[in-house]
Amino acid sequence: MDLSAFTALVREQGRLHYRSLPWRDTGDPYAIWISEVMLQQTQVSRVEGRWEEWLKRFPSVGALADAQLNEVLVVWQGMGYNSRAKRLQECAQIICQEHGGIIPRDYDALVALPGIGPATAAGIRAFAFDEPGVYLETNVRSVFIHELFPEREQVADSELIPLVRQTCPPAGQDVRGWYYALLDYGAHLKKTLPNPSRRSKHHSRQSEFQGSSRQKRSFVLRCVLESPKTSLQLQEALDAFELAAGRPRVAPAELSRILDKLEEEGLIQQKEDRWLVG
Secondary structure, three states: OOOOHHHHHHHHHHHHHHOOHHHHHOOOHHHHHHHHOOOOOOOOOHHHHHHHHHHOOOOOOOHHHHHOOHHHHHHHHOOOHHHHHHHHHHHHHHHHHHHHOOOOOOOOHHOOOOOOHHHHHHHHHHHHHOOOOOOOOOHHHHHHEEEOOOOOOEOHHHHHHHHHHHEEEEEEEEOOHHHHHHHHHHHHHHHHOHHHHHOOOOOOOOOOOOOHHHHHHHHHHHHHHHEEEHHHHHHHHHHHHHHHHOOOOOHHHHHHHHHHHHHOOOOOOEEEEEEOOO
16 A cells, blocks of 8 residues: 555544544643653543543642642552653653653653653654654554554564654644544544554563552552651561462562562652551
């Protein structure tokens, strides 16, 4: 399939499968940035509602920058990967210090900020500013692989990136609509076919959350958010949580590793004999 036929097909499929999502009704770069970070490794259905809750509590870059970390983490609970929330606040603080509280439009300035990688920067530029760029995430990847590499396995992003760049419209010519079409067609493909992005060279299956170290870390952080606790109190709470789920108690060495990881991520710290939010 040549690229002109491909773009026509994507636009048509995008119209057929368009999803009305709340973050598509705004041009506010801050609100769009929050949606992009929330949607990383998190289902759309889990983000709806939580995005609105976040913006109600932290309506601007300045409000997020000035908040207490424990408050930020409490609002983030249930979204997974709590370090993302901490990086959001760190990023907001830098934007206030270095950019006057205005999210930059320039790609290089965006990727220089903590927690904003190439795809997030491209998403902010496309959806907030209608600026072109290589926005390559799982649904976009699925469309390109399904339509342009129908018989291939192990398709590398290095093969897709030039195609994403070539098909993206110029600035001001509905870049956001183009990527909405790719996202919505990709979401449709993943519901109706074996996920085409599994044929990506970079595909990795997310590990099971139940019983995982990620779940234990999340539980420990929730306990600390409720109130500062000693290691012994956390051990007792975590053991009770695991036993209630039909799993064995957690070895003290594993809890120690969990606490070390949370401390390394800057989420908690130990003062005297108690752990509290960092």
